[in-house]
Amino acid sequence: MGMCAYAVLAERKICSYIQGRVGPNRTRLPLIGDVPILGDFLTGLGLFQPAADGLKFLFKEEITPGHVKLGYYYLAPIIALTPALTTMVVLPFGRYIDDAGVVHPLALANLDVGFLFILAISSLGVYGIVLAGWASNSKYPFLGAIRSSAQMISYELALGVSILPVFMWAAAPGSDYGMSLFGVVQSQETLWLIIWQPLSALIFLVAIFAETNRLPFDMAESETDLVGGFHTEYGAFKFGIFFVAEYAHIIMGSAIFVLLFVGGWHFLPGLPDPWPAGITGAILSALWFLAKVGVMVFFFIWIRWTLPRFRYDQVMTLGWKILLPLAVGNLVFNTLLIALIDVL
């Protein structure tokens, strides 16, 4: 949650930098802001802005339009946020080597089908958008909801198929990791998967952008033709929840990409990890993982402020006619390759 607030700040700062502006630099907390040099510096960075934003959402007047379907209207933001936060449970964010030299993942729950769990739970997130659009009972949100459900179904396919080669390589015979995210990261100790599975990585990245409703694909919002999209009728804190959910999805997407393709907490391709065993090494590996996630979040924001939005039919064409055949072709190619290696 805290990371979400600061991701919003990062978004505003980076977008203003890209557009040649300064971004938020006025908010000042009483005590820390009064420290001579440090206070001015932090204020200039806008580090206190998220607190002000959050309070603003809390204290705004809650307006409920008269024409909405009440139950679902209140339920929708909750459904949007819950899956995004639930998926964090299975993310391994570091590793711990105990005295016997055994590597343990740092994760709340290390399921052997961790990646499928993330796919399953995040596919529930679309109900938040669909219900919000439907419960608002007016035209723009409704169009946003219809678009978003169509888009989610289309890109989920490409997402799932693009990732299969990764697991086929990672779960080689003899390893008993199955589809766990920890196993995938451990298999990238020497070589990051993005280097020798670039096509999978590309398809996965595009599909993740579509699944998180980020800008080249934000059909559900697209403020130029749908006003605000699915959250047009929402205000104050309920809009705040949608907003936080969007950034939680971005952070989740970046974290999954880092785990699957950029080596998780491993240092650099080809180099052994410099982290020592024990607690220090565990903390260092977790920090390195967080740094990589930060870079990916920056990438998400960067794309958003540099690329224009696709037209709706272009989104559908890209999903069904380009990404899905590419992903299937990639899968068949890798299967043949593995079979060939087995024969030789």
Added chain:
Amino acid sequence: MADLLFYLFAAITLISALAMVLLPNAVNGAMCMIVSFLGTAALFVLLDAYFLAILQVLVYAGAVMVLFLFIIMLLNVDEEAPRAKPAKLSIFAALSGFTILSVLVVSLFNNPSALPEPPVIEVAENPLGPSAANGIPFTTSAKSFGYSLFTKYMLPFQVTGFLLLAAMVGVIVVSKRMTETTVKTEQSD
């Protein structure tokens, strides 16, 4: 604890399934169906079948029901006409069905030894060796699903795949009637 959770999720599943049938509003029905699927998935988790539970959520709650909601909203069927009263015949059918069911249940609980002993199904050999740890001849890991699908159950697996393919081709043929205009537009694309 596990017992309590079982009763909780079983109750959620049954109540939402009942509500799905009885509620007049189509969107309410769809939402109840999702809750019912999630309850079933929770029951699978209680059985340690994580893989099945996740597939249940992924396929039914995540994909199929999104399509259902999509269609319901697109056709806008929520303002439905009030239902006609059930016909006498269907009331009679429901009553007799319920009677037979209750007779069966009562006789089952009074004399459980009368039930035939179900034979132990021989599943394919566990790729990780027999797991004495959990006392069952197979594991619930995703790997053992794949292993038995591609060894012992290869034929049913392929037949199912072929059936699905046939259904898919059928859907495309039925939904995409070639008329003069569609042929023309496709050629111009």
